[in-house]
Amino acid sequence: MKIVSMLNNIISKPVSKGFSKGRNSSSSQSPNRSVAFRHVDVGSCNACEIEISSAFGPVYDASRFGMSLVASPRHADGLLVTGVVTQNMYGPLMKTYEATPKPKIIIACGDCAINGGIFKDSYGVKGILSDVLEVSYSIPGCPPHPQQIVETFRNINR
Amino acid sequence: MTVFSFTTSLLQLIFILACAPLLNGIMLKLKARAERRVGPPIFQTFFDLAKLFKKERLRSQNASIFSALAPVVLISSTVVVIIVSPILSTQELFKTSGDLFAIVFILLVGSLMIALLGLDPGTPFGGLGSSRAMTISSLSEPALLVSIVAISIQAKSTNLSTIVSANLSHPIWLVSPPHLLAIFALLIVIFAEAGRIPVDNPATHLELTMIYEAMILESSGEDLALIKLGEFMRFTLLLLIVANLFFPFGIDTQANWIQLILSSGISLIKLTILGSLVTLLEVTQAKLRLFRVPELLAGAFVLAVLAVISEFVA
Amino acid sequence: MTTNYFSMTYLFSGTVLVCAIIALWRKDIKAIIYSVAFHGVALGIVGFSEGLSRHDLALVQAGIETFILKGIVFPILIFRIFNRSGGQRDVEPLINTTASMLYTSLFIGIPFFSIGRLPYIASSPQSKLVPIGFATLLVGFYILITRRRIISQIVGLIIFENGISLIAFLLISGLPLLVELGESLDVLLVVIVLRVLAITIQSRIGNVDLAEMKELHD
């Protein structure tokens, strides 16, 4: 029974939504077909995480553009950082940054990572991401929409 | 060593080099479609590998020469096996060394190197991975060797080329229960050795459930690319060997150039079919708990023993 | 032509044994029931092909009957018991599966080398497959010994009985129809009785575990 429904899945149309908007026209370099991220949660409320996992789910399926999340920063091209940088996660974040091979892309995902959001200036907060690392891309939103996340991925250039 | 056999070996090497990432891409695509995703393009693995070759290489301060050596040894041991085993043609390069036992142990060189690589940087997860990988590899050994015996009995030889040619001339052997049982046992062992789903999940991101991935957490850049490429090549090679044992038709036996070209096409088809079957299995099955893997391998062992025993019945 | 029938018999006799082993191997009860169903189907095909090759109508009939009864009816009945009893989906063997498989590999070879020595077995090619039947019987017996739940016990009984039928198909060109029918009905009766019993016990004490039934003894 399982196999039959699975075969049916293979034949039928995928549920993924198409992106009518193409690649950002400003990019003159060759398209980036493969990019892998290590996701670092430095103090997020987990809303961003839910959106990220749905960005890799059947509907938004970021993997069709060659994006992937990997288990080790050694395998990654950059860090996908969510949340505001807390005191406790500052060290691990820097270690992860150090462990990532160059060239590195740092993406601040969600309002907390960009400007601290509602946690700004709390007692356990060290600062925002741009205080400690050089941010290459930002995905605004609290939480950001999966479509935005996928779009940011697609606009990454080398 | 003739011009033909030399070309064959070279062609086999190129064929596997080209097909290994492609097979992985096809399997990923199929898996995505089974989940009703669009999935990555089938050439995605090529893009990933090409990118990794361009990246910076990092190495741990604790690492010894193994970290540099292991990926290269993995690939070269695989290359040796590809050269000496009959994949597209049963014409052997040097009339020697296509022995199944030898093939198993040459491949073991690569596995041991990766296991040592896991222990090299002195991190907890690397050790975890190599401990688990070695456990599974040592438990799968009995099933592996006994099924090799079962496969070799009818041809009265452990030489892979001889077995394939003998099977081609006696097609009725292919559907005899011992042969099927042995192939089934061999497939289970290959799943275990290649870290596919009932044993290990290659797509996992959680360190605690990792087996194979945990050993290579520390590798980056071209090291990682080489290891991944080597792993795809080994998987493709093993699948092709099984395909040739199970369904040898199409392989060249007469040193015929046209047949050789045809053979590569047929092999690609065989590979795609087997790869799809593996994917279907991976999508429908859940990963086993680590301590239920011995049950699986013990089952494979019983099937292999049964294959050897029933070989002498009829 | 005879060789084709023989290789078919050989293949499906092998399937009978392998399905028995899979029933011992798997822990998921659904998978076990499926494998028993395949087991019955393969047994039916063996009888069918043997009957065709020997032009024995009774054997063909027995094959078809086995196919329907053991391949379809029994599994459905067991499924119904399973659905009624609810509860666990996994069996809990008394001996862990890995060890069981190793023991199986030890005892499964014995019939192959001892049965061949028996003098009264004719030297027809089919009789060489008789050890497969004996091995199936042993596996069935082993399941009977090592399983706790009633469903697995029924499975063991069916496998045991199928081993006997397989030997009968191969050796003496099948039992006379009446005997075969009677035997099958026997098992059917056992299944029904057990089913009723299982449901009754289930409703009384809420579990179908043989080990826990010891308490009923008092």
Added chain:
Amino acid sequence: MHLLFYSFLVGSIGSFASLVLTKKYRNKFASFCVVLEGLICSYESLSIISSGKTTTFNSNQLLPFFGIRLSLDPLSAYFILITSLLAIAVGIYQLGYIRHSTKAKTPTFIYPFFFTSMVLVPISNSVATFMASWEIMAITSILLVLTDHAKNNNSGHATQWYALMTHLGAASIFIGFLILSLGTKHQQFSSIVMSSSSLSTIEKSLAFFLLFIGFASKAGATPFHVWLPRAHPQAPSPVSAMMSGAMVNLGIYGIIKTGMTLIKVSEGWWWIVVIAIGTISAIYGALQCVTNSDIKKLLAYSTIDNVGLMIIGIGASGLLATAKDEKFALFMISGVLFQMLAHSIFKGLLFLSAGSIQYSTGSLNLDQLGGLLKKIPLTSTCLLIGAFSISALPPFSGFSSEWVLFEGLFRSILHLSGVNRLAVLFGLSGFALASGLTATAFVKTTGIGLLGVARSSHAETAKEVPPTMLFSTFLLALSCLVIGIVPGYFLKLTMKSSQLLFPAKKLSPNFKYGSIDLPNLATNIDPLLLLVLFTIALLMILLLLKAAIKRKVRITNSWGCGNEYSNSKTQYTATSFAEPLQRVFADVIRPDQDLVVSHVEESRFYVNNITYSNLSQDSIERFVYVPIKRAVTTWGKFASQMQNGSTHRYLSLGFIVLLIVILVLS
């Protein structure tokens, strides 16, 4: 033959000289003498093997009543060759080792005699001579195990076990020989062979099993192995190397000699029992090898494992011989001898490397080592080569020898029938499991011991060992490689030596460039070719990478998942590495595990400390030998109660005995 006597003379000179010479020259001279003795012995044995002749020596003078009967044939010459090759390496090694380990004269004095007795055992040609040299070997080895007893408390205990087991074994051998001699009215081996047909089947079976048990206990086969993992690790490393590499072989020699020449075993089930014991030893040895974390203990268990493989091979060969398939019986037994050669060399190498590690770090516990490949690269490389050989990785020696064993077993399965075939099939399964477990065990040994970070200050401050020790281990490592690359030449040697057992059949090997290619085998291996292919592939890839990529490697910290506290303590240890296998085989190993969690006083939710202990003992020892020992102790206590010194009690005992005697007589 006479050359051997000269070599004994050289050895004795060395040993007595060590008593009189000053400390400065003692070791050098003694080691020189041992090396010379080894060289002479190996020359003589090689010439005997190549000529294929048998020489004998008889003298009625040396031993009272029975005289000395010696006979040097190719088979015994092969054993002498292995022993002396190893003795040469160990002799060189001792130059550096003894200086550090002990100042005593005893080991230097005894060691040549130990070597001489090991040469004497295979050339003995009568029961009396054999038992005499066997006992000399036992006693000298016991004394050598005791060398370090002043520093080490365990060594006395180990020696007790060893002495007990070795003498029980000798007693069993002696009774077996007695049955043979009484049945045939001869005590010379060659005469026993002639008239062995006069023995009844019961006599034969009894003699065979008594002799088998005795020799198997010397070889370390389970369940007669308990002394081996105690005695071998306790001895100084050179002695362990000799014991594991050479002395164990003589047990195998005894089994071959008894089963294939003295009593021509014609009943299949004897060999099935042999295969069963071999299989159990192989699996059990390998399992214990995986779970132990003391390097020398682990090596001792792997000796049991390898002995098991050889015994499986002997059993299969015996079955083939009883099935009148002598061609493959010859192939199988030469496979066993080949495995023995490979095992002696790599086990010698591993024990000597372990000795070097102990020398430079002071510890043999894997959980205290780590990172040695960077600290002592040369010794570590030798250990690595030994580990690769024992894991049967091509192109090292273990691969070639295990290939021959596997082919032999495969042929046995093809050519045997009935229960015999089933027995060999299980032998082969045991062989496979053991080889897999061995690979795991040696990944553990090298991965935990040599890679990673040092786990203690011992390993932190390791220094490379003196050049003589290094030279000796390098010699052995090189031999591993050579035997692995050109196995054909060595297989030819073993075939020539074992030709004696099956004189009727001759294999016509075609060993071009050292590859193994037999016409009846329908397959072949050529490790040299594989190595060449591998090297070409490796160099091509390296060149390609070098040409294509021109970036430097950046050295950073290890990636510990961002953990800030990662240090040498967070690494995997040998115990944790073996934990999954230990859990899978818990029914066999039966480890003692204990987890104690203590809480802080204020709240039970805060853990104060967690103590986890994991002790894996030899379960056969625990469940077989300890009850026996307890029973014996109880008896001993009972006896000592009887002996309370009271004269009256003794007199009354005498009275009772007298009464019983009279009763019986009447």
